[in-house]
Amino acid sequence: MSVTALQSWHPGEVAIQRRLGFANAVKHDWARVINLMPTQHQIFFSSNIQFLPLTTIDKDGRPWGSIASGPNGDIGFIQSPSARSLSIHVKSWVGDPLLKTLNELTSKKCSRLAVSERQLTAGLGIEFTTRRRNKLAGFVADAEALGDLEYRVELTVTQALGNCPKYINVRNLVSYPESRAEVLFDKPQLSAQERLPDKVIEFIQSADTVFMASIFKPAPTIAQRYPAHAGMNARSGLPGFVRVRPSDGRTVVIPDYSGNRFVSSLGNIEATGLAGLTVVSFDTGDILYLTGEAKNHVGADALEIMARHASLTTLTVTGYTFVRNALPVRQKQGSSVERSPYDPKVKYLVEEEGAENIASGSAKAHVQEAVRLSPDLAIFKFKISSGSSSPPGMKIQPGQSVVLDFMEWIGPPQYRHMADAAPGSINDDRVRTWTVSSAHEGQDVSWFEITMRKMPGGVVTGALFDLLENSRIDTRNGDTVKFDGSVHAELVGVTGDFILDPSESLDALWVAGGIGVTPFLAMLHALEQRHSTSQGDVWLVLSTREPDLMLKLIFPSLKKIAPKINFSLHVFTSVSNLDSRARMELTNFNIEIHRGRVGSAFWDTVPKTKDVFICGPNAFGTAAESGLQSAGIQPSQIHREGFY
Numbered sequence: 162m163s164v165t166a167l168q169s170w171h172p173g174e175v176a177i178q179r180r181l182g183f184a185n186a187v188k189h190d191w192a193r194v195i196n197l198m199p200t201q202h203q204i205f206f207s208s209n210i211q212f213l214p215l216t217t218i219d220k221d222g223r224p225w226g227s228i229a230s231g232p233n234g235d236i237g238f239i240q241s242p243s244a245r246s247l248s249i250h251v252k253s254w255v256g257d258p259l260l261k262t263l264n265e266l267t268s269k270k271c272s273r274l275a276v277s278e279r280q281l282t283a284g285l286g287i288e289f290t291t292r293r294r295n296k297l298a299g300f301v302a303d304a305e306a307l308g309d310l311e312y313r314v315e316l317t318v319t320q321a322l323g324n325c326p327k328y329i330n331v332r333n334l335v336s337y338p339e340s341r342a343e344v345l346f347d348k349p350q351l352s353a354q355e356r357l358p359d360k361v362i363e364f365i366q367s368a369d370t371v372f373m374a375s376i377f378k379p380a381p382t383i384a385q386r387y388p389a390h391a392g393m394n395a396r397s398g399l400p401g402f403v404r405v406r407p408s409d410g411r412t413v414v415i416p417d418y419s420g421n422r423f424v425s426s427l428g429n430i431e432a433t434g435l436a437g438l439t440v441v442s443f444d445t446g447d448i449l450y451l452t453g454e455a456k457n458h459v460g461a462d463a464l465e466i467m468a469r470h471a472s473l474t475t476l477t478v479t480g481y482t483f484v485r486n487a488l489p490v491r492q493k494q495g496s497s498v499e500r501s502p503y504d505p506k507v508k509y510l511v512e513e514e515g516a517e518n519i520a521s522g523s524a525k526a527h528v529q530e531a532v533r534l535s536p537d538l539a540i541f542k543f544k545i546s547s548g549s550s551s552p553p554g555m556k557i558q559p560g561q562s563v564v565l566d567f568m569e570w571i572g573p574p575q576y577r578h579m580a581d582a583a584p585g586s587i588n589d590d591r592v593r594t595w596t597v598s599s600a601h602e603g604q605d606v607s608w609f610e611i612t613m614r615k616m617p618g619g620v621v622t623g624a625l626f627d628l629l630e631n632s633r634i635d636t637r638n639g640d641t642v643k644f645d646g647s648v649h650a651e652l653v654g655v656t657g658d659f660i661l662d663p664s665e666s667l668d669a670l671w672v673a674g675g676i677g678v679t680p681f682l683a684m685l686h687a688l689e690q691r692h693s694t695s696q697g698d699v700w701l702v703l704s705t706r707e708p709d710l711m712l713k714l715i716f717p718s719l720k721k722i723a724p725k726i727n728f729s730l731h732v733f734t735s736v737s738n739l740d741s742r743a744r745m746e747l748t749n750f751n752i753e754i755h756r757g758r759v760g761s762a763f764w765d766t767v768p769k770t771k772d773v774f775i776c777g778p779n780a781f782g783t784a785a786e787s788g789l790q791s792a793g794i795q796p797s798q799i800h801r802e803g804f805y
Contacts, residue, residue, distance in 0.1 A: 162194055162273065164195065165191070165192045165193075165194060165195060165196070166194045166195055166319060166320040166744050167191045167192070167194050167293040167320075167500065168191075168322070168327075168386055168387070169191055169386075170187075170188070170191045170428065171377055171379070171383075171387040171428060171432065172383070172387070172432060173377060173424060173428040173430070173431035173432025173433070173754070174191075174423075174424060174427075174428030174429075174432075174583075175428075176428070176431050176432070177424050177427045177428050177431040177457055177459075178428070180457070180459045181424065181459060182461075183611045187423060189793060190401065190423060193322065194320050194321070194423055195319065195320070195321050196245075196319060196320065196321070196324050197244040197245050198241065198244050198245070198295075198297065198318055198321045199244075199246070199297050199320060199321070201324070202295045202321055203241035203244060204241075205286060205288070205293065205556070206241055206247060206286050206295070206297075206732050207239050207240055207241050207515040208236060208237070208240045209286070209288045209293070210236065210239070210286045210288055210586050210707070211230060211231075211234055211236055211334060211336065211489075211552065212229065212230035212234070212488070212489075212490060213228075213229045213230070213239065213249070213284050213285070213286055214226055214227070214228055214229075214284065214362060214372040214374075214393055214394065214395070215227050215228070215229050215259060215282050215283070215284045215391045216282050216283040216284075216374035216375070216376070216391040216437065216803050217258050217261075217262045217282060217374075218262070218278050218279055218280070218281055218376060218391065218518065219258065219262070219349075219452070219480075220261075220265075220279070221259065222278060222376075222378070222435070222800045223437065223452045223453075223479070223480065224376045224391060224435055224436060224437040225258035225259075225373055225374055225417055225437040225439075225450055225452050226258075226372040226373065226374035226393065226438065226439030226450065226615045227253075227257050227259035227439070227450070228234075228257060228259075228372075228441070228448060228487075228488065229249055229251045229253070229259065229284075229314070229440065230251070230252065230488075230489050230490070231250050231251075231252055231489075231519060232252040232338075233252075233336050233338040233671075234336035234337055234340075234488075234489030234490040234511045237338050238250045238251070238252075241362060244318075245317060245318050245319075245320060246302070246315065246316065246317055246634075247284075247297075247316040248314075248316075248317065248531045249313070249315075249316065250307075250311075250312075250313060250314045251263075251311065251313075252310060252311050252489075253310045253311070253312070254310060254340075254342035254484065254487045255271075255342050255343075255344055256311070256342060256344040256347065256450070256482045256483075256484035256487065256766070257448075257450070257454075257480070257484070257487070258437075258450055260310070261299075262279055262301075262665070262667045263304050263306075263312050263314065265279060266279065266280065266301055266304040267304045267305065267306050267312070268610040271301060271302055271303050271304065273302050273317065276300045278378075278389065280300040280301045280302075280378075281300050281389060281390060281391040281659055282298070282299060282300060282301055282316065282391050282498060283297065283298040283299070283320075283374070283390070283391040283392050283393040284296070284297050284298075284316075284394055285297075285324070285372065285394060285667050286394045287329060287431045287538075287704050287758050289329065289330075289331060289332040289333075289334050290331060290333060290334075291758050292329040292331060292501075294318075294323075294329065295321070295322070295323055295324060295325045296321070296322045296393065297316075297318050297320060297321050297322075297454045298318070298319060298320040298390050298391055298392065298393075299316050299317045299318040299319040299320065300316070300317055300319070301314060301315070302315045302316065302317040304558060308553040310445070310697060312543050312695065312804060313378045320390065324394075324747070327511055327698045328397040328398060328418060328501045328504060329370075329395070329397050329501060330369050330370060330394075330397055330499065330500055330501060330787040331444060331491040331498065331499035331500050331501075332492055332496070332498055332499075333492065333496040333758075334350050334443065334490045334491065334492060335491060335493045336489060336490055336491065336494065337446065337488070337489050337490055337491040338489060340446050340487060340488060340489045341486055342485070342486060342487035343418070343484065343485045343486060343487075344482065344483070344484050344486050345483045345484065345485050346358060346361065346481065346483040347482045347483075347630055348480060348481055348482070348752065349480045349482070350479065351411065351478060351479055351480060351481070351482055353655075355411065356409065356410030356411055356721065357410050357411050357478060357481065360483075361449060361481065361483055362410065364440060364442070364447065364449055365403055365404075365413060365449065366401055366403065366404060366405060367400055367401065367442075368400065368401075368402075368403055368440045368441075368442075369394060369397060369398060369399060369402065369498070370393050370396075370397045370402045370440075370441060370443075371395070371396050371397075371403055371415070371438050371439065371440050371441075371533050372393065372394070372396075372438070372439040372441070373392075373394045373395065373396055373415070373426050373432055373436060373437070373438055373663055374391070374392070374393055374436060374437035374438070374452075375391065375392040375393075375394075375426045375429035375433070375435070375436050375437075375455075376389070376390070376391050376392065376429060376433055376435060376441070377389060377391075377392070377429045377432055377433060378389050378432070378433050378480045378748060379429070379432075384751055389521060390440060390688055392425055392426050392429045394425070395583050396415055396418075397501065397504075398416070398418070398504050398505065398507070399500065399505075399506065400507075400668065401505075402416060402505075402508075402589065403415050403416075403440075403466070404506050404508075404509065404510050404513065406466075406475075406510060406511055406512060406803065407510075407512055407513060409477075411453075411476050411477060411478045412476065412477045413438060413451065413453075413475065413476040413477075413478065414465060414466060414467055414473055414474075414507075415438070415473060415474045415475075416470050416472070416473045416497035416508060417457075417473055417474060417601070418505060422674060423666060426753060427457050427474065430455040430456070430457055430474060431457055432458070434454055434455060434456065434742070435452075435453070435455055435502070436452070436453070436455035436474070436476050437450070437451060437452040437453075438452075438476055438800070439451070441479050441488060442488075443488070443491060443492040444484045444491065445485070445486065446485075446487055446488035446489070446490075446491060447448060447484065447485050447486065447487065447488075448483075448484050448487045448488055449481065449482075449483045449484075449610050450481060450482045450483075450484075451476065451480070451481045452477040452478070452479060452480045452481070453477045453479040453480065453769060454476070454477045454479060455474055455475065455476045455477075456474065456475050457472075457473075457474050457593075458473050458474070458475060458478075459471065459472050459473070460472075464511075465511060465586045465798065466510060466511060467508050467509070467511065468508055468509055468510070468511050468653070468777045469508055469511055469566065469592050470508045472782065480781030487575065488526065494751050503756050504584070504627060505745040506592075508654070510645070519690065519761055520678070524541040524545055524546065524547050524555070524651075524652040525545070525546050525650065525651055525652060526544070526545055526563070526565055526609075526647040526649060526650050526651075526652045527541045527543060527544045527545075527546060527644075527646040527647075527648065527649040527651045528542075528543060528625070528628065528644050528646070528649065529543060529544040529608065529623065529643070529644060529646060530542045530641050530642060530643050530644060531625075531628070531629055531641070531642050531644070532639055532640070532641050532642070533639065533642075534639065534710055534713075534714075535707070535710060536615075537611070537614055537615040537626075538613070538614055538615070538676070538707075538710065539612075539613055539615075539625075539629060539679065540598070540610055540611070540612050540613070541610065541611050541613055541625060542608060542609075542610050543609055543610075543611070543650075544607065544608045544646065545606065545607055545609075545652065546649075551604040555605065555652075555655060556601075556604075556605070556606065556649040556655070557597050557601050557605045557606050557609060557655055558602065558660040558661065558663075559602055559658070559680070559683040559684045559687040560596070560657065560659045560660040560661055560680040560681075560683055560684055560685070560774075560802075561596070561597060561655055561656065561657040561660060561683075562594050562595055562596045562597060562655070562656055562657045563594070563595060563597055563609060563611075563652065563653075563654075563655055563656075564592060564593075564652075564653035564654045564655070564656060565592070565593055565594075565595070565650035565651070565652060565653065566591060566592045566650055566652075567591040567592075567593065567624075567650045568591040568592075568651075568652065569649075569650075569766065570624075570648060570649060570650065571591050571620060571621065572591075573625055581721075590719075590771070591611055591620070591621060592653065593621050594614060594656065595659075596679040596680045596683070596776075596802075597610065597611060597681075597683055598610050598611060598612040598613070598679045598680075598683050598686075599683060599686060600684070600685075600686030600687040600689070602661075602663075602687045602691070611679075612676070612679045612682060613625065614676045619804045625648075628642075628644065628648060629642055646715075657802070657804040658801055659680055659776070659801075661683075661684040661687050661776060662772065665691075665694055665695050666695075666696055666697045666698060666703070667695060667696070667697030667698070667699055667726065668697050668698055668699075668768075668771055668772065669697070669698075669699050669700070669771055669772050669773075669774065670699075670700045670702065670767055670771040670772070670773045670774070670781075671684070671699065671702065671774050672702045672759075672773065672774065672775040672776070672777070673701065673702065673704070673705075673776055674704050674705075674706070674776070674777020674778055674781035674782065675705055675707075675777060675778070675781075677712055677775075677776035677778070677781070677782075678703060678705075678714065678715070679776070679801075680774075680776050680802060681701060681774075681776070682714060682715070682718070685719060685722065686718050687717070688722040688726060689718045689721040689722050691723055692721070692723050693723055693724070693725070694723065695722075695723040695725065695726055696723065696725035696726060697725075697726055697727070698726070698727045698729075698768075698771075699726060699727070699728050699729070700728075700729045700730075700731065700767070701715075701728070701729070701730050701731070702731045702763075703715075703730065703731070703732050703733065704733040704734070704758065704759055704777070704781065705732065705733075705734055706734065706735065706736065707736075708724065708732050708734045708754070709727040709736075711732075715730070729751065729752075729753075730752040730753070730759075731752075731753050731755060731763070732752065732753070732754050732755065733755045733756075733757065733758060733759050734754070734755075734756070735756065735757060735759075737756075759784075759785065760788070761788055761791060764788040764789050764791065764792040764794075765792045767789065769792075769793050769794060770792070770798070771798065772798055772802045773789060773794060773798070773800065774802070775801050775802065776801075776802040777801065782801055786799055786801065
């Protein structure tokens with residue numbers, strides 16, 4: 162019969178729970194960590210997984226995350242003789258940190274009573290096709306060398322816990338016995354000024370899954386109540402969610418996402434200040450092993466490191482090994498990764514280049530006025546104010562986007578562990594990115610407009626459209642609603658390279674799906690402002706269920722663009738009858754209305770010299786890109802922009 166494995170959370174866990182503000186909410190949850198594996202865990206480890214990330218401790222007391230797997234990457238390399246033991250047939254490879262530990266443990270008898278620090282271990286089993294995962298901790302009770310890089314490892318399990326799976330990226334993994342490990346870099350000790358190689362940094366910043374090893378080392382006075390133990394966990398997100406500080410080239414930054422709030426790994430780091438991080442490519446089999454000094458950052462401290470993220474961990478690397486072609490499992494060829502619906506957007510470090518960041522608090526965007534075009538479409542005008550006496554001096558190129566933080570106005574979300582109906586709300590930081598639909602080419606921007614679609618269940622768009630609903634003006638008539646400026650957002654920055662060519666001669670194809678027309682509205686406004694200075698040939702292909710509405714957005718600028726620009730507008734729609742006013746305006750232009758979707762017959766008519774810009778829903782953009790390439794447009798000519 163199982164009993165709890167702990168007497169309470171250890172001091173490090175309590176400390177980080179308090180810093181994060183939920184110590185009271187989880188103060189009794191330590192009892193969920195039990196002292197043996199339930200039968201389903203035993204079956205899981207022996208019948209469901211192809212490899213097992215294991216924490217191992219080196220001679221200097223540093224934790225590393227190793228990868229244990231069988232000879233061919235197949236399921237079944239683990240057996241569970243009892244609820245408190247695992248027997249693992251390990252076929253390792255050069256460079257894996259577990260090898261050094263096993264070489265030492267096989268040279269002397271392992272103790273089951275006075276367990277040494279080198280014996281401590283922890284594992285995390287993940288079934289990547291289902292997101293199931295289970296954790297264990299314990300020690301190496303015995304190790305036997307079976308041959309070259311091959312061992313029988315006996316683990317005694319002292320802690321077991323079913324774990325939160327919500328950020329795991331679903332993959333179809335298959336065995337890959339052809340792997341042949343090759344050590345590319347091996348630096349177990351870094352000097353004070355050494356940086357990670359560029360290849361290593363690029364590898365880290367392309368990852369969507371990392372494994373985090375940790376260790377708790379108690380003071381002698383509390384060791385009986387809180388015994389030493391290792392930890393193993395995983396962190397997953399969108400590719401690029403883990404960053405490396407450019408300033409030193411060796412500090413890895415791992416954002417902490419909302420989870421079950423046990424924060425055992427962070428608790429170990431809080432107490433001991435050490436961690437290991439293992440980065441795996443399921444495409445190439447490359448593995449990067451890192452170890453170093455770790456620190457948790459919360460609140461203002463975190464925000465100084467990573468923009469818009471108030472809880473993170475840094476790992477200053479003191480040793481690493483990079484091994485090519487090592488992992489004996491791979492992503493099945495032709496299969497795709499299913500991203501977790503809970504994944505937040507990638508956040509960047511304050512010191513990183515990329516988005517044009519504006520210092521926090523230096524500029525705000527106030528809602529000045531709005532015009533409602535339909536129940537779920539409106540144009541919002543924002544006025545920029547600066548916290549200093551000098552003007553903001555911000556530039557926005559036609560097609561770029563603004564990043565706005567509405568946290569101060571809307572407030573943070575309440576904690577929920579899971580929210581299947583709206584998974585994105587779990588880590589909602591109230592930061593939104595929208596394409597600017599007004600044009601400000603060559604100007605310091607003091608205001609901007611966003612043509613905004615109300616999102617079903619959207620917190621920010623819902624709140625903004627509520628402003629229109631609650632106004633005293635009948636917004637159904639398209640009248641302008643003025644606001645007092647009290648509703649505002651912090652202006653985080655300007656981003657995007659999906660921009661209008663600044664040259665005077667244009668040869669472009671713009672492809673828009675629905676509200677994906679917004680960057681092209683800005684480009685049209687810019688061509689209107691350029692007037693006689695631009696020339697060339699521009700096609701706009703618009704696929705929409707709202708042709709009347711979209712044409713009304715387009716026509717004002719279309720009437721005023723430079724006379725030397727030959728502009729063609731192709732509207733694809735299932736709507737059979739256009740508004741009579743739109744029909745009247747159509748007579749003034751060479752505009753074609755097509756019934757149905759854009760097909761290959763149309764793409765074949767596109768001149769092969771054009772620079773192509775596509776904006777719309779992902780499926781629409783992919784279909785357009787595929788159709789254009791089939792028609793002979795080169796991939797290098799195509800620029801894609803998704804919805805923000």
